[in-house]
Amino acid sequence: MKFNCPHCQKVLNVKDELAGKQGKCPFCGQAATIPEPEIRVVEPEIKVLGGDAPRQGPMSPQKQAPMPDMEEPRRASRTARSRLRLILPLVGAGLVLLLLAGYYATRGPSPVLPPEEVEEPLPPELVKQIEKAIRNLSHSDVKVRRSAALILGAVRDRRAFRALADILGGGNKEDYLVSHKAAISLGRLGYEDAGPILMGILTDERRYQATRMGALTGLGTLRYKPAVPLLIKLLEDKDDSIRSEAAHALMEIGDPRAIVPLKKTGHPVEAKAIENSD
Numbered sequence: 001m002k003f004n005c006p007h008c009q010k011v012l013n014v015k016d017e018l019a020g021k022q023g024k025c026p027f028c029g030q031a032a033t034i035p036e037p038e039i040r041v042v043e044p045e046i047k048v049l050g051g052d053a054p055r056q057g058p059m060s061p062q063k064q065a066p067m068p069d070m071e072e073p074r075r076a077s078r079t080a081r082s083r084l085r086l087i088l089p090l091v092g093a094g095l096v097l098l099l100l101a102g103y104y105a106t107r108g109p110s111p112v113l114p115p116e117e118v119e120e121p122l123p124p125e126l127v128k129q130i131e132k133a134i135r136n137l138s139h140s141d142v143k144v145r146r147s148a149a150l151i152l153g154a155v156r157d158r159r160a161f162r163a164l165a166d167i168l169g170g171g172n173k174e175d176y177l178v179s180h181k182a183a184i185s186l187g188r189l190g191y192e193d194a195g196p197i198l199m200g201i202l203t204d205e206r207r208y209q210a211t212r213m214g215a216l217t218g219l220g221t222l223r224y225k226p227a228v229p230l231l232i233k234l235l236e237d238k239d240d241s242i243r244s245e246a247a248h249a250l251m252e253i254g255d256p257r258a259i260v261p262l263k264k265t266g267h268p269v270e271a272k273a274i275e276n277s278d
Contacts, residue, residue, distance in 0.1 A: 002014075003034065003035050005030070005032050006030075007028050007030040007032070008025065008028035008030070010025065010028070012025065012026075014034055018034050020033075021033075021034050022034070129151065130157055130159055131159075133148040133155075134148070134160070134163045136148035137167060137178070142175075142177050142178065145175065145177075146177060146178050146181050149164065149178050149181035149182040149185050150184075150185060152164055152182075153185020153189060154185075154188070155189075156189055157189075160189060161186070161189055161191055161194070164185055164189075165186065168186065168211070174208060174211065176210045176211050177210070179208070179210070179211040179214065180211055180213060181214065183198060183201060183211060183217070183218045184214045184217045184218050185218075186218050187217065187219060187220070187221040188221050190222065192224070194218065195219065195222060195226060198218045198219050198222070198224070198227070199219070199224075199226075199227050199230055201215040202216065202219075202230060203230070209241065212242060213242070213245050216245040216246055217245065217248075219253070220248060220249030220250075220252030223253045223254070224253065225253060225255055227253070228250065228253060229257075231249050231253075232246075232257070234246035235247060235250075235261055235265040235267070243265070247265070247267040250270060251270035251273045251274060254273075254274050255274070258270075259271045262274070
């Protein structure tokens with residue numbers, strides 16, 4: 001839509017949906033109002049017989065409204081870029097997990113490795129991803145930190161083990177949103193010396209429930225049999241979520257010592273699963 005500036009009569013071209021808004025004319029700098037669409041643009045007329053060319057009079061005040069503020073599109077653009085910066089690390093984490101899954105799928109299931117076992121070297125690309133994930137454990141965005149903890153659980157590597165163990169060191173500054181994932185990932189790595197770390201979390205009632213839940217999941221995934229007596233004791237914990245996850249961990253470990261306690265504490269499904277695995 002085109003209309004004349006009421007001050008300098010320059011023709012201004014704007015979108016129809018901006019009708020009724022007000023802003024400064026880019027030519028004369030005076031406040032101009034965008035008219036309703038039905039108002040036609042009249043170019044300055046020149047008399048054929050001489051005289052001054054008549055000009056359109058100023059538009060009526062009742063049809064004036066502000067022109068669009070150009071700062072709004074800039075703010076929207078900045079917001080979009082900020083969201084993109086948050087999303088890209090998460091997308092990258094998903095791609096890394098797919099890459100790792102494809103790599104380890106060709107090597108069979110994850111074994112439980114003793115601490116002293118020497119592992120075969122990883123491909124350079126995976127080493128770079130491990131190092132990046134370790135750095136991301138200190139990222140300012142909690143979503144990036146959680147994704148990094150999950151990525152490290154997919155890589156059987158001592159660097160990943162040490163980084164996750166450091167996260168679970170806890171203390172007064174425990175990041176429970178990340179430590180939950182770190183505990184799960186520590187169990188997935190398959191190292192026997194992860195067991196005492198995870199058991200230490202369970203025996204420390206000052207730890208967050210989310211971290212303790214992650215430790216239970218990690219012990220079940222690790223199938224750490226020295227934890228069976230502790231897990232049986234947790235079947236009578238005051239927290240229903242802890243009791244349920246302890247029962248599931250015992251089922252994953254599959255130790256026959258847990259069958260009777262599971263039945264007594266109302267977990268017949270888990271007890272039956274252990275019986276059927278013998």
